[in-house]
Amino acid sequence: MAQTLFWFFIGLGLLIKGGDFFVTSSVNLARILRIPRMIIGGTLVSIATTLPELLVTATASFQGNPQLAIGNAVGSVIANTGFIVGFTALIRAVYVRSRDFLISAWVMLGSGILLSILIIDGFVPRWGGILLLVTGSFYLAVDLIRNYRINTKEKSTKESGVENPEKPGSALNSFLFFVLGAVMVVLGSRFLVNSSLEIAEFFNLSTLFVGLTIIAIGTSLPELTTAVVSMRRGVVDLSLGNVVGANILGLTWVSGIAATINPFYLEGLGDVLSLLAMLIFIILLLVMGFTHSQISRREGFFLLLLYFFYILGAYQMGLIAG
Numbered sequence: 579m580a581q582t583l584f585w586f587f588i589g590l591g592l593l594i595k596g597g598d599f600f601v602t603s604s605v606n607l608a609r610i611l612r613i614p615r616m617i618i619g620g621t622l623v624s625i626a627t628t629l630p631e632l633l634v635t636a637t638a639s640f641q642g643n644p645q646l647a648i649g650n651a652v653g654s655v656i657a658n659t660g661f662i663v664g665f666t667a668l669i670r671a672v673y674v675r676s677r678d679f680l681i682s683a684w685v686m687l688g689s690g691i692l693l694s695i696l697i698i699d700g701f702v703p704r705w706g707g708i709l710l711l712v713t714g715s716f717y718l719a720v721d722l723i724r725n726y727r728i729n730t731k732e733k734s735t736k737e738s739g740v741e742n743p744e745k746p747g748s749a750l751n752s753f754l755f756f757v758l759g760a761v762m763v764v765l766g767s768r769f770l771v772n773s774s775l776e777i778a779e780f781f782n783l784s785t786l787f788v789g790l791t792i793i794a795i796g797t798s799l800p801e802l803t804t805a806v807v808s809m810r811r812g813v814v815d816l817s818l819g820n821v822v823g824a825n826i827l828g829l830t831w832v833s834g835i836a837a838t839i840n841p842f843y844l845e846g847l848g849d850v851l852s853l854l855a856m857l858i859f860i861i862l863l864l865v866m867g868f869t870h871s872q873i874s875r876r877e878g879f880f881l882l883l884l885y886f887f888y889i890l891g892a893y894q895m896g897l898i899a900g
Contacts, residue, residue: 586773592766599759606752628827630797639839647836649789657798659859660885666805667878674867689829707837714830
């Protein structure tokens with residue numbers, strides 16, 4: 579157990595420093611390329627911070643453990659929305675840039691509904707996984723093209739909400755630090771997930787519960803780290819864009835990879851309730867983002883409280899092995 583804890587803290591350290599590189603390089607890239615931070619967070623950072631979920635899901639599927647794979651995919655969306663957005667907003671209200679948030683938020687809801695439809699009969703076929711992968715890729719392609727066209731017209735885009743702005747470095751240096759941050763985040767996440775699995779085995783936790791909670795939180799730590807560092811640097815909108823983008827990729831790419839590699843069946847009421855909880859959290863985020871153009875501290879507290887009850891509910895539903 580001592581060695582497990584050692585790797586746990588090594589992974590945590592890599593995540594924290596990697597997240598620092600993420601935010602710094604992303605903000606610099608946004609300034610240099612005159613791209614809003616919400617867009618950077620919703621694309622580049624989201625892809626990089628979703629890599630841990632992709633790696634864990636692919637590994638679990640290849641090893642014939644689809645319950646862990648889908649649990650990780652669904653649980654990560656719930657953790658991103660309930661825990662990370664809730665924690666971020668509780669510390670500091672998250673202002674929503676409606677133009678950037680509108681399309682991505684509806685795509686996030688649509689992706690959740692699509693996954694639920696595919697899974698509603700209790701079986702996700704391989705073609706369903708491919709459809710999810712294509713959907714996520716198509717969204718990213720269209721979003722990048724749309725944002726490129728918008729920003730070529732807006733030559734003097736102004737970045738709002740930056741405290742003590744730093745002088746941007748060169749695009750090459752920013753990109754190199756972004757890649758370095760990505761490597762550190764992936765390695766740190768893998769160390770954390772592996773050590774968390776060993777801890778879970780020690781306490782005899784079920785596979786689905788591990789995927790929905792421990793693995794989901796572990797692979798969502800890059801998003802949490804990015805959110806914390808974003809708050810410290812006064813760019814909270816980057817964290818929201820990252821969460822929404824990561825959720826879309828989790829619902830499409832991560833779930834799609836799980837079904838494409840190893841089509842799976844639902845194995846009980848726990849699977850159904852986890853999908854329902856995921857949709858509830860997504861809808862709540864949409865409502866909060868559109869009603870007051872911000873996610874307040876009170877709403878952040880509510881999301882955190884709801885996530886806490888979700889974990890308790892998962893426990894009570896018998897997701898922990900006896």
